[in-house]
Amino acid sequence: MRKAMYLGATMNNVFKILSALVIASLIVSCQTEETPKKSKSTKSAKPTVEVPAFSSDSAFVYVEEQVAFGPRVPNSDAQLACAKYLSDKLKSFDFEVIEQKGEVLAYNKKKLRMINIIGRYKPENPRRVLLFAHWDTRHITDAGSEDKESPSDGANDGGSGIGVLLEIARQVQLSGLNIGLDIVFFDTEDYGPPSNVQVANRNEFWCLGSQYWGANMPMENYRSLYGIGLDMVGGKGAAFPRDGYSASTAGWVQKRIWDTANKIGYSEYFVYHKIGPLIDDYLYVNKATGIPCVDIINSDLKQGGFGDFWHTHNDNLSNIDKGALKAVGQTVMHVIYNE
DSSP: HHHHHHHHHHHHHHHHHHHHHHHHHHHHHHHHHHHHHHHHHHHHSSSOOOOOOOOOHHHHHHHHHHHHOOOOTTTSSHHHHHHHHHHHHHTTTTOOEEEEEEEETTTSSSSEEEEEEEEEEEEEEESEEEEEEEOOOOOOOOOSSSSSSOOOIIIIIEEEEEHHHHHHHHHHHHHOOOOOOEEEOOOSSOOOTTTOOOOOOOGSSOHHHHHHHHHHSTTOOOSSSSSSEESSSSSSTEEEEEEEHHHHHHHHHHHHHHHHHHHTTOOTTTTEEOOOOOSSHHHHHHHHHHEEEEEEEOOOOOTTTTTTTTTTTTTTTGGHHHHHHHHHHHHHHHHHHHH
């Protein structure tokens, strides 16, 4: 009887052990089935892209160095000196440089020397983005100036966009970029007719450099995913609303830029306020190539126009805000580095 009881107890223990092993195997099995799901989820996550830090101090120096040449008006010595400076800078950042030289006719029938400067990074890469700004300064000043025949420094209107693009080029050289990049400095953007001068088709006398570029494309069969134009991006109190032409022809790019700016902390500058279409280089780049183009440009949201020192002698270094340069430069870099 005792043996029978022992055997019964033994069998009972064996049954318990077997049951425990079965349960354990089921637990292991369940864990094994879950593992691939977690691994698959991890693989599908978009990798984080490390975006270089844009230096507003460096961008400011580039604005300062342009202003040191004096007003960069077509046909002036300052134009030639600054053109060489810009070309040499892009070359120093390992960009291939094309100097597109030509002659354009102003509203007053004056022939203007025009020098577009094109910098190309990874020219062999078909997947490209286009960034551009104008580097010339207005030949006269408009409202608010006693001496209207002399030009201003053009620190913001001309200098700021170029300063931001030079710093982006420098960062691309240091960190690399997985796509091709074209940076174009357009000349003779700001030689349009004053408001008191009557001339037919007056809008066509603005942005002469980008119009020339589009009609005489120096790169065969040129295409890019999209273009981003910068104009007056460094002024104090700057705000960049969304313009109507960009919204209608490149709405997806515009949304990406403004959403990116707001996500990384620049909602103070990139506002979702809407304004009408503008006459600027992006318009003619889009018309000539069909490339979706967005304009990042300062606008006075309260009074309209482009700020109280626009086209006046007060457009100098004292009105350049490093915070605005940083907001624009860092935003554009986030966009292109996450392309």
